[in-house]
Amino acid sequence: MSPLGRYIASICCWFATAAEFASHGARSASNAAFLSSAIIEKESEPMNRDLESLQETLERFILPRLRDVAAGWPFPLYLVGGVVRTFLMAGCSTKDRDVDLVTQGEIAALAHRLADRLGGHVFPLNEGTWRIVFRADDRQQWQLDISKLKGESIETDLSRRDFTINALAWEVGSREPRILDPLRGRLDLEKRIIRCCSPQCFWDDPLRLLRAIRFQAQLGFLISEETLQEMKERAPLLAGVSRERVRDEFFQILAAQSSWRHLQLLKELGLLEQVVPGVEAMYGLHQGVRHRLPLWEHSLETVRALEALLPQLPCFIPSHGGYAESRLKMPLEGGIDIKLALKLVALLHDLGKPFTRTVDDTGRVRFRGHEEEGRARIGEICRSLRLGRKTKDWAEQLVGSHLRPVLLSAEEQWTRRAKFRFFRDLKDSGFDLLLLGWADLQATVGEEDPQLLRYRSFFQEMIEYYREDFMVQERGPLVRGNDLIREFGLRPGRKIGILLEKVREAQAEGRLETKEEALDLVRDQLARWSGVDEDGVQSGEEK
Template sequence: MHSMADLTFTYLSELLSFRSQQIYLVGGSVRDLLLGGQAMNDIDLLMPSGSEEVARAFAAAIGGSFFFLDEERRITRVMKHGAGEAVQFDFTNFEGPDLNTDLARRDFTINAMALDLRAFVESGSLTGIIDPFHGREDVKKKLVRAVRPTVLDDDPLRLLRAVRFSAALDFTIEDGTAEEIRKRADLITGPSPERIRDELFQILSSRGAENYLVLMDSLGLLLPVLPELASLKGFRPGRYELHDVLTHSLRTVGHVDGMLDDLFRLSPDHAAPVLDHLEEPLEQLVPRKAALRFACLLHDIAKPETFTETDGHVRFHDHDNRGAEKAREACRRLRLSGAVESMVARVIKYHMRLFNLSAPGGPSRNAVYRYCRDLKDDLPESLMLAQADARATSEIMAKEKFADTERPMAVVLDYYYNRFLKTEEKPLVTGQDLINAGLTPGPRFREILDDIKEKQAEGSIATRRGALDYLDRFK
């Protein structure tokens, strides 16, 4: 069986067979080849003109799908599925009279290189790279450097994209470029919310996301992108707080990585399904793990407005519920999907629940069931946030909460996977059964069904016959 890389190379050869005009590999394709990338599943192709017609013919030749990425600029994409994967070919024309003019308009030197496609396919060599801005050297040095300062004005989203490339490639933003970003930080509010969202969530998908959020803050980008965090900066309530609440929130994001590493210790039987669950996409470019980090970042946004102090006792009454509502507003502003909004809000709303299950003697089975019922699919994220929050709290509190929450977390995960999910998949009775038993439909139905599910999960009702008999007490 051929690999996707082999098939991609075959498709590129096919492209050359019916087009005599020069075609160039450009941008990230060249950069990734220099970095030793073998996947070749994201191909950027540049032509002097006529790219739309070539893309249409190419799609027909390889049995791919054709569509516009940007109809105004005539940028097109061909998608082809094969070998269990997908590869995309993006076609565009020169912006300007020649290749060098086009490259000069690109964002960063590492993306402003080109390679003659025919020479590459025939030789398999990278020696013919066209590199007017010394991007190859910056790839070696692992630097993100603007082609020229004004490219940041041409498209202010590049201010944030510099951080995204730094996160994705583990590169450092070159000092001069970082200073130019700081000078223009207020321009980041100009691009559409959707474009900002896509860059932000690619950053949040990265391991070490805390570091890149801190980098955003140092560049003056974090608060313009997420104004909900502004009131947290400098807000340091309570005698146990070593950091302001913004720093605590950033540290909470960082501790997600530690939690991912610790899962096999905390819950050996359920670590693998949790990790798989966190990779699931909620929408394009937003896997669950990125939405979890977003929830971590926002989990305390209502603390400043709910802060009270009486006789030295600090309280943040209802900060979880009010924080969930403020998080919903942030999700809507960034045009996130309803699925992401619901998950982020629910996880924030219940982020104190694990602490409430940490009483001596361990949580009751009823309390664990209700926790699982209220969170449903988002239960793993809720546990991860609570534990990351505990680890990020000041050292004195962290030692107490860390010990208190690890064991309940393992108990809840075990119950969730071994009991709760099974009752959700195969409930013993339904609303129709309640109607057949002579009960009147209404809000009470939910209470009855929940009661039976809880008893099914704990094992006191094990059969459908037993569940139907149990209904008699409600008549």
């Protein structure tokens, strides 16, 4: 069956088979196909946003200025692409403040004229394209790109674009405004179909292979069967695209609410291994009887579980919902925040398993050291995606430590010392790791398993401790290195660091509350190291 065939067929069986999938696991190729296709098409709605709506929205500030300039320009001036599509979509509330214009003539001269009228800043974006950044009367920042017409006519230009839903144009200065739609893009908009404009589409710009899935993720559309087939055949072309462009499109796909569905389609089309080199080693890997899912399906289920968990956090930790929200929105670099990067780590947290898998004489499958192997490999992937040092270090820390919260949650007691050491090592990343642990455990045992219920209590207790105890201690240590130098005549060095760490651990366990108590602990420890206490009595063994 073709990719789209699986893709559509599974829509009907999604809700009927979801429970069975969760309890019995995806141990066959049919389950993989099911996952790849479980994208629910939004119900088609009548197109109730026509050209008048487009005019109404733009008329207030931008269109009058465009018309003024167009009146003195010797060539037609066309609004094209996404801005036309956005305003034609039924029920669309646009947040996209990008406007694209095409025309003929000297583009630089036109760009400067428009910048003057819009009160914006103008600069060349690349050869043949200029960008104007300005603020409209809604005080929001807009950007307007002006490009030279490709070909001899607007129809030729539109035929060279990526998808029919973007091959739409509107002549700004025409007396009788009308949508130019040579490829029947409005019909595809109504049917919510993504269709490439021509067989040359992906050859002209292979990044469109990812862009098609990004539009699917953002708009809730379906990719046409012929376009899916073309994408599968052209997948190797993506290797020739700059890694920065690939990274940006990929993270826009991850930003979708249910990105796990689109990740599976990337895999089905042979695109994911072009984006994430080495991920193909995870496909089809059996993990043994202790795991309900093969490795790839487990990884995808971890992303799904994470995406289901994040909106529920305010219910799980009502006193700290604000912290959770701000933490997940914290930027790592560019447009990538913790929430986005956490999805990448959830997908790849077990990347080390294919390279550490062993089977003993009894048939038991083991993955000793897979977390450290995974740490090294996630670092390589971050470099491949041209991610910065901060993101790479954070991802390496989470993958290298991803077993830690699940193992700690299984302990009979969660001591203050164990909690302290967890957050001492991880700081704010401890919260991220606790989320990853929850999603990983749910993907392993299922939603109804008692282990998951216990982990929920563990998660809540850990966050309470971190926010109400650990962070308070971090802001105000009982003693500092200078205190020990003055009090005991110590020299700066490793010994002071060890002593301060012992004070912090005792404080975390609730055994110290004052500076005097902290100094007493240091005095006792120094006595143990010297072999006698202050009264000359032999000290006991250090605990």
